[in-house]
Amino acid sequence: MKDVLRGIRVLDFCWVGAGALVTKLLAEHGADVIKVESHARPDNLRVAPPYRPGAEGLEGSGYFASRNNDKRSLALDLRQQKSREIAKQLAAQVDVVANNFRPGVMERWGLDYASVAEVNPSVVYLSMPMQGSDGPHRNFIGFGATIAALAGLVELSGLPDRPPVGTGTHYPDHVPSPGHALVALLATLRQRAATGRGRWIDVSQLESAANMIGPALVAAANGEPVPTRTGNRHPQHCPSGVFRCTGDESWIAVAARTDAEWTALVDVLQTDELRDPRYETFELRKQHEDDVERIVGGHAAQRGCRELAEALQAAGVPAYPVLSSKDVLDDEQLRARGFWRTLEHPVIGFMTAPSTPFVNNSERTGPVAAAPLLGEHTSDVAHELLGLDDAQVETLTEEGVFW
Amino acid sequence: MMAELIAPTHDAAGAPLAGLVVVELAGELTGYAGRLLHDLGADVTLVGEVDGSAESRFLHHGKGRAADPHGLLETADVVLYTGGADGSEPPAVGPQTIAVAFTAFGTTGPAADWVSTDLIRLAAGGLLWLGGYPDAGPVAPYGNQSARAVSTYGVVALLLALMERDHSGAGCTLEISAQEVMTQALETALPDFELTGKVRTRLGPEPPEAGSGIYPCRDGWVSMVAGRLGTTEAWRRLREWLVEAGEPGANDLWEAPWETLEHRQLPESRAHFAEIFRSFASSRTKGELYDEAQRRSIALAPVNAPLDVVADPQLVARSFLVEAEGTLVPAPPYRMSAPAPVDAVETAAVEVAP
Numbered sequence: 001m002k003d004v005l006r007g008i009r010v011l012d013f014c015w016v017g018a019g020a021l022v023t024k025l026l027a028e029h030g031a032d033v034i035k036v037e038s039h040a041r042p043d044n045l046r047v048a049p050p051y052r053p054g055a056e057g058l059e060g061s062g063y064f065a066s067r068n069n070d071k072r073s074l075a076l077d078l079r080q081q082k083s084r085e086i087a088k089q090l091a092a093q094v095d096v097v098a099n100n101f102r103p104g105v106m107e108r109w110g111l112d113y114a115s116v117a118e119v120n121p122s123v124v125y126l127s128m129p130m131q132g133s134d135g136p137h138r139n140f141i142g143f144g145a146t147i148a149a150l151a152g153l154v155e156l157s158g159l160p161d162r163p164p165v166g167t168g169t170h171y172p173d174h175v176p177s178p179g180h181a182l183v184a185l186l187a188t189l190r191q192r193a194a195t196g197r198g199r200w201i202d203v204s205q206l207e208s209a210a211n212m213i214g215p216a217l218v219a220a221a222n223g224e225p226v227p228t229r230t231g232n233r234h235p236q237h238c239p240s241g242v243f244r245c246t247g248d249e250s251w252i253a254v255a256a257r258t259d260a261e262w263t264a265l266v267d268v269l270q271t272d273e274l275r276d277p278r279y280e281t282f283e284l285r286k287q288h289e290d291d292v293e294r295i296v297g298g299h300a301a302q303r304g305c306r307e308l309a310e311a312l313q314a315a316g317v318p319a320y321p322v323l324s325s326k327d328v329l330d331d332e333q334l335r336a337r338g339f340w341r342t343l344e345h346p347v348i349g350f351m352t353a354p355s356t357p358f359v360n361n362s363e364r365t366g367p368v369a370a371a372p373l374l375g376e377h378t379s380d381v382a383h384e385l386l387g388l389d390d391a392q393v394e395t396l397t398e399e400g401v402f403w
Numbered sequence: 404m405m406a407e408l409i410a411p412t413h414d415a416a417g418a419p420l421a422g423l424v425v426v427e428l429a430g431e432l433t434g435y436a437g438r439l440l441h442d443l444g445a446d447v448t449l450v451g452e453v454d455g456s457a458e459s460r461f462l463h464h465g466k467g468r469a470a471d472p473h474g475l476l477e478t479a480d481v482v483l484y485t486g487g488a489d490g491s492e493p494p495a496v497g498p499q500t501i502a503v504a505f506t507a508f509g510t511t512g513p514a515a516d517w518v519s520t521d522l523i524r525l526a527a528g529g530l531l532w533l534g535g536y537p538d539a540g541p542v543a544p545y546g547n548q549s550a551r552a553v554s555t556y557g558v559v560a561l562l563l564a565l566m567e568r569d570h571s572g573a574g575c576t577l578e579i580s581a582q583e584v585m586t587q588a589l590e591t592a593l594p595d596f597e598l599t600g601k602v603r604t605r606l607g608p609e610p611p612e613a614g615s616g617i618y619p620c621r622d623g624w625v626s627m628v629a630g631r632l633g634t635t636e637a638w639r640r641l642r643e644w645l646v647e648a649g650e651p652g653a654n655d656l657w658e659a660p661w662e663t664l665e666h667r668q669l670p671e672s673r674a675h676f677a678e679i680f681r682s683f684a685s686s687r688t689k690g691e692l693y694d695e696a697q698r699r700s701i702a703l704a705p706v707n708a709p710l711d712v713v714a715d716p717q718l719v720a721r722s723f724l725v726e727a728e729g730t731l732v733p734a735p736p737y738r739m740s741a742p743a744p745v746d747a748v749e750t751a752a753v754e755v756a757p
Binding site: 141145152156176193205218249320321339352359 | 417457458461462494511514527529536539540541543544545549551559563565566575577582596597599603606608617624628666692695706710713715718722724730731732738739742743747751
C-alpha cells in the first residue's frame with residue numbers, strides 16, 4: 001500500500017503533535033505532503049528537544065524529525081499578504097488542506113474551508129481545533145496533557161489513594177487525535193475518489209479523547225455507577241499488576257483472566273502459598289487481592305523479567321516485561337517483524353523510525369525519507385505548482401515571502 | 404459562507420462509507436473498529452454475544468446482529484476478527500473481501516502466540532513504562548487504551564486497503580498489532596534515548612518543570628502547560644496572574660533565572676513554584692481556574708471525573724451525548740460538512756480544463 005495515495009497532494013499547515021502525525025501517515029503512503037512553515041514562526045517542535053549533542057538548532061530536533069518524515073517543506077511567511085495569496089494559489093491545486101490551529105487562524109489568512117472551496121470545491125479540508133469549531137469553548141487552548149485531563153482520562157488513571165497521574169505523556173496528540181482524524185479523512189478521500197465532491201472535516205480533539213473512555217461516559221451519562229482509579233487492577237482479572245523483578249528498574253506485567261490462567265500462574269511461580277483455599281475462586285482472590293499481589297510480587301522479585309515472561313506465556317498466562325524506550329528498540333518481537341527502519345537526516349544523522357503498525361499481504365509500509373529542512377523544497381514547489389522561475393523565486397525570497 | 408458541520412450518523416445522506424458491508428466477529432480488539440465504521444455509514448453486522456454493559460452499549464449500539472457468521476463472510480466487503488493466541492484462524496472469506504486481523508503482537512514473530520490483556524499490551528508497547536509514580540511501579544492509563552488504539556489504526560489500515568481494492572478489485576489480508584500501535588504513544592522517549600542516551604521514565608503527577616504538570620486546587624486538580632512547547636508567553640501571563648492575586652512569593656518568579664527552562668526544571672524550582680501555585684489554587688475551584696486561565700490564554704484545564712465530562716459546557720453545547728437504542732452515548736469525534744455541491748465541482752472542472 002506504499003503508493004496507494006500517490007497522486008494525492010496535501011497542503012499541510014499542521015504543527016506540533018496531533019496534526020503532524022496525520023500527514024506523516026499520508027506521506028508514508030505516497031501522498032505529496034507540502035508542509036507550510038516559516039522561519040518567522042517555525043513549528044514549535046523544531047525548537048523542542050531532544051537534540052543530539054552538537055546538533056542543536058532549528059534543524060536538529062529529534063521531536064520534529066520523528067513526526068515529519070517523507071514530507072516536503074515550503075518556507076512561506078504567512079504574515080505577508082503576498083504569501084497568503086500564494087498559499088491560496090496552492091490550496092486551489094491540492095486534494096487536501098490540513099491544519100490544527102485554533103478556529104480563526106485560517107480565516108484570518110483567507111484559508112478557511114469556505115474560501116478554499118470557492119476556488120477548489122473538490123478539496124477535502126481537515127481542521128483539528130482542540131474543542132471543535134463551534135461552542136462556547138471553541139477558542140480555548142490546550143495541549144495533549146490538558147485535553148486528557150478535560151476528557152476524564154487523567155482522573156481515572158493512577159492509584160486510588162494517590163493523586164491522578166494520567167499517561168505521563170501528551171497521549172491524545174499521539175494516538176487518539178491523529179487516529180480519528182485519519183479515519184475521517186481517508187473515508188472522505190475514498191468517497192471523493194468516487195464522486196469528485198470534497199467536504200470539510202472538523203475533528204474535536206477533546207471529543208476524540210473522550211471517546212477513548214467511552215464506556216465511563218456512558219455510565220456517567222445514564223446515572224450508572226462510574227469507574228474510579230484502580231491503578232493496574234482490573235474488575236475481571238486477578239492478579240492484574242506490575243511486579244518488580246531482579247535487576248535495576250526491571251518490571252513485569254502479569255494478569256490472569258480465568259481459573260486456568262491462575263492455576264498456570266501458580267504452577268510457574270512454584271509457590272504453595274497461593275494454593276491456599278483463600279485463593280480458590282476468582283471471588284476469593286479478589287477479596288484477598290492485596291495478599292495475592294504481595295505473594296506474586298515476592299516471587300517475581302527473585303526472577304528475571306524476560307525469563308519469567310517467557311515461562312508464564314509458555315504456560316498460557318498473559319505477561320510481558322514492561323519495556324522502556326531502550327527496551328522497545330531492542331524488543332525481539334518488534335525486530336523479528338521488521339518494525340524499525342533507519343533514516344539518515346542531514347543534521348541529526350541516523351535515526352530509528354517505526355513502520356506503520358500494520359501489514360498488508362505481508363507488505364510493510366513506513367518512512368522512507370528523513371524530515372525536511374525548513375524550506376528545503378521551496379524552490380521545487382514554486383517551480384512545479386506556482387510556475388515561477390529561479391529569478392522570481394529569488395525575488396520572493398529577498399522580499400521575505402519565501403522565508 | 405460558513406459551511407454547516409454536522410455529526411456523522413449512520414443514516415445521514417452522504418455518509419462516506421454507505422453501502423460498505425462489514426462483518427465484525429466480536430472480540431475485545433475489534434469492537435471500536437466496528438463502532439467507527441458504523442458511524443461513517445457502513446453496514447456492520449456484529450457476530451457474537453453482547454451484554455448490556457456500558458462498554459457493550461458504547462461499542463455496539465446501532466450495529467446489526469447475527470448469532471453466527473454462516474453465509475455472511477463470503478459476500479462481505481470487510482471482515483474484522485481477532486488474530487493471534489486470543490483469537491482465531493483467518494476466516495474463509497470471498498476473493499473481494501478485506502480480512503482484518505486485530506492482534507496483540509502480530510501473527511508472526513516469537514510473541515505471535517502470546518496471550519494478553521490491555522496491561523500486557525501497554526507493557527509491550529512502552530506506554531506503561533512512562534505512567535505512574537516515581538516511588539512506585541509503572542501504572543497503566545485507564546480504559547483499555549490498547550484496544551481502542553488498535554481498533555482505530557486498524558480502520559486506518561482498512562481504509563487504505565479499500566482504496567487499493569477500488570482500483571484492483573481484489574481483497575487482501577491485513578493485520579494490525581496493538582504493540583506496534585502503542586509505540587506511537589511514546590512521545591519523545593525513543594529519540595530521547597537514541598540522541599541523548601537518556602531513558603525517560605515516569606514522573607508521576609509532580610510537574611516536570613515549574614508551570615507544567617498536575618496541581619491540586621480547592622476541589623480537585625488542574626493540568627497546566629505553561630512555559631514549554633512555545634508557551635513562553637503563557638509563563639509570563641501565569642506569573643502576572645499570581646502577582647495580581649497578591650500571592651506571597653509570586654514576585655520571586657520574575658527574577659532572571661526563572662526565564663530559562665533549565666532553571667524551571669530544577670527540583671528546587673519545581674518545588675518552589677508548586678508551593679506558590681498550591682497556595683494560590685487552594686482557594687479556587689478547578690472551574691474557576693479553568694475559566695480565568697483560558698481568559699488569560701494559559702493552557703490550563705480541570706482534571707475532570709466522568710460526571711464532570713458529561714456536564715462540560717462545551718460538550719453540552721455541542722450535544723456530544725446522543726440518544727441511541729435508549730441510552731446516552733458519545734457522538735463520533737468529528738463533524739463534517741455536506742459534500743460540495745455537484746454544480747460547484749463541475750463548474751470548477753470546466754474552469755481548469757485546458
